[in-house]
Amino acid sequence: MSTDRAPATVRAYLEELRRALKGASPGLISDALADAEEHLQGEIAANPGKTEAEVLDTVIRTYGTPQEIAEEYRSMEAAIAGPFPKPAQKPQHHGGFFGVIGDPRAYGALMFMLLALPTGIFYFTWTVVGVSLSIPFLLFIFGIPFALLFVGSVRILSHVEGRIVEGLLGVRMPRRLPASPAADETVWARIRDALTDVRTWSSLLYLLLRLPLGVIYFTLAVVGIVLPLALIGGSLIDLVSGHSHVTITDVPWLDHLFHTAPGLVLLMLFGALLIFLVLHMAKGIGWLHGHLAELLLVRL
Amino acid sequence: MAEESPYTRKFRKELMAGLSSLVLLAVLARAGREMYGYEIAKAVKAEGEGGLIFKQGAIYPVLRSLDALGLLSSRVEASAFGPPRRYYAITDEGRRALSEWQGAWRDMREFVDDALQAHLAAPSGPLLENHA
Numbered sequence: 502m503s504t505d506r507a508p509a510t511v512r513a514y515l516e517e518l519r520r521a522l523k524g525a526s527p528g529l530i531s532d533a534l535a536d537a538e539e540h541l542q543g544e545i546a547a548n549p550g551k552t553e554a555e556v557l558d559t560v561i562r563t564y565g566t567p568q569e570i571a572e573e574y575r576s577m578e579a580a581i582a583g584p585f586p587k588p589a590q591k592p593q594h595h596g597g598f599f600g601v602i603g604d605p606r607a608y609g610a611l612m613f614m615l616l617a618l619p620t621g622i623f624y625f626t627w628t629v630v631g632v633s634l635s636i637p638f639l640l641f642i643f644g645i646p647f648a649l650l651f652v653g654s655v656r657i658l659s660h661v662e663g664r665i666v667e668g669l670l671g672v673r674m675p676r677r678l679p680a681s682p683a684a685d686e687t688v689w690a691r692i693r694d695a696l697t698d699v700r701t702w703s704s705l706l707y708l709l710l711r712l713p714l715g716v717i718y719f720t721l722a723v724v725g726i727v728l729p730l731a732l733i734g735g736s737l738i739d740l741v742s743g744h745s746h747v748t749i750t751d752v753p754w755l756d757h758l759f760h761t762a763p764g765l766v767l768l769m770l771f772g773a774l775l776i777f778l779v780l781h782m783a784k785g786i787g788w789l790h791g792h793l794a795e796l797l798l799v800r801l
Numbered sequence: 802m803a804e805e806s807p808y809t810r811k812f813r814k815e816l817m818a819g820l821s822s823l824v825l826l827a828v829l830a831r832a833g834r835e836m837y838g839y840e841i842a843k844a845v846k847a848e849g850e851g852g853l854i855f856k857q858g859a860i861y862p863v864l865r866s867l868d869a870l871g872l873l874s875s876r877v878e879a880s881a882f883g884p885p886r887r888y889y890a891i892t893d894e895g896r897r898a899l900s901e902w903q904g905a906w907r908d909m910r911e912f913v914d915d916a917l918q919a920h921l922a923a924p925s926g927p928l929l930e931n932h933a
Contacts, residue, residue: 536838536861538884543839564842565856576818577862 507561509554511541514567521571525578527799531675533574540564599777607780609669610787614722616665621715624658624708631655632705645688652695659704659798662711666798672791674799700798707797718786725779732772736765817855821863823906826872826899829891835876837886838864864889872898 508514515534522530541564545556565573601607631651638644663674695701739745740762747759747768758764828844829836836844841864842857864887867873872895879885891899 532865533862535884535887536865537858539837539886540839540842540857540861542884543837543886547839563857565858569856570858573856573859574862577866 507558508567509557511538511545511553511557514541514557514560518567518570521567522574525571525575526673527795528673528675529574529578531799533570537564537567537570598781601777601780601784604780604784606671606787607784609671610783610790611722611726611780613665613669613787613790614718614783616669617711617715617722618719619715620662620665621711621713621719624662625712627658628655628705628708645692649688649691649695652701655701655704655708658708662707662794663798666791666794670787670791670794672795674795703797707794710793710797714790718790721782721786725775725782729772729775729779732775733769736769736772740765740769813855817859820906821855821860822867822872823899823902825860825863825867826891826895826902829873829889830896830899835888835890837888839886841889867895871895 508517515538518534518537519530522533525533541557541560544560544564545551545553548556564570631654635644635648635651638647660675666672667674735746739747745760745765747756747765749756749759759768824845825841828841832844838861842860845857845860864873864875868875868889872892873889874892875887875889877885877887
């Protein structure tokens with residue numbers, strides 16, 4: 502079952518496997534690639550006398566062609582419930598609009614939004630400093646290792662961000678760092694790989710984007726948490742103390758309404774309603790951001 | 802091995818889909834220690850005359866699914882050279898499943914053998930050729 506041009510190197514095999522898995526969930530792809538790499542390297546280590554091409558020739562018969570392997574992983578994911586556990590596969594409680602109050606995903610997303618500012622600042626600073634040092638340093642002999650080190654750090658940061666995104670937003674991300682380049686590769690080959698890898702650029706873009714997005718998320722989250730609490734707490738205090746602090750000079754009837762007990766109760770209910778709206782918003786943003794992260798950090 | 806028809810390949814594949822879990826649990830239970838994927842692949846190959854009954858690559862997704870079901874546990878360990886290895890070990894739940902599955906497999910085998918014997922007793926189809 503060998504194809505016309507069977508892959509002769511581990512790298513080529515993994516590339517072909519990645520192609521064969523195109524469209525599958527990124528987590529599945531990274532699992533399949535990690536397994537294949539582990540096996541192929543094991544096979545190479547076990548056959549020190551053979552060339553990489555010879556080993557791969559055997560491997561394709563014993564391990565399977567990239568197409569066969571891709572099919573195995575796909576059918577495995579389709580056949581068995583929860584073979585690759587996804588947070589999304591937990592029993593979902595669709596409680597309608599108000600059900601969101603018990604949805605862990607909404608709170609995870611809210612948490613993510615709060616964390617997005619500090620992490621965003623860090624990512625942005627790291628990226629800007631790294632890029633702006635890497636370029637002038639390229640004039641010097643130590644510039645090349647520095648740039649490679651920086652690219653490596655971007656991969657690690659992206660991976661860490663991926664773990665956060667999976668943990669809080671429930672979008673499946675790779676469990677492992679991407680395969681590191683083979684040790685025997687020349688520096689030039691590594692640079693070429695890093696520069697031609699779309700993932701390097703999309704990860705950089707993501708890390709930069711995270712700052713403005715983080716500012717927006719953080720602001721929305723803080724306002725979203727504080728506003729309903731202030732409305733509820735404020736009207737409660739007003740109700741208890743019997744003295745309304747609400748003044749809306751522009752709209753006299755509203756101003757009047759909020760000086761009555763029913764008006765304050767209404768305001769409180771509105772605050773409570775806002776909590777649900779905010780949770781829905783957080784969930785929506787979480788979903789959007791999760792997919793953005795998936796696109797820029799994994800899929801491309 | 803002679804080139805098989807697509808039907809046969811599909812049939813083998815479907816048979817293996819459930820059995821590979823059983824085989825892998827058995828291998829890990831017998832080993833009684835943690836093993837990593839490549840090691841398991843080699844152990845499975847040595848299990849019988851099978852060899853190419855199924856591709857070694859097919860065991861990895863099964864290992865992951867058994868892990869996800871809690872029948873195996875796994876941990877990743879960096880190796881001195883090459884990529885990190887994922888070590889698998891059978892859990893107590895896995896041992897329980899293994900003994901139940903062995904029973905299920907025996908029942909199944911008897912059932913299938915009986916059916917095939919009956920078929921052999923009154924030969925009418927091409928099935929005989931396989932036994933010739």
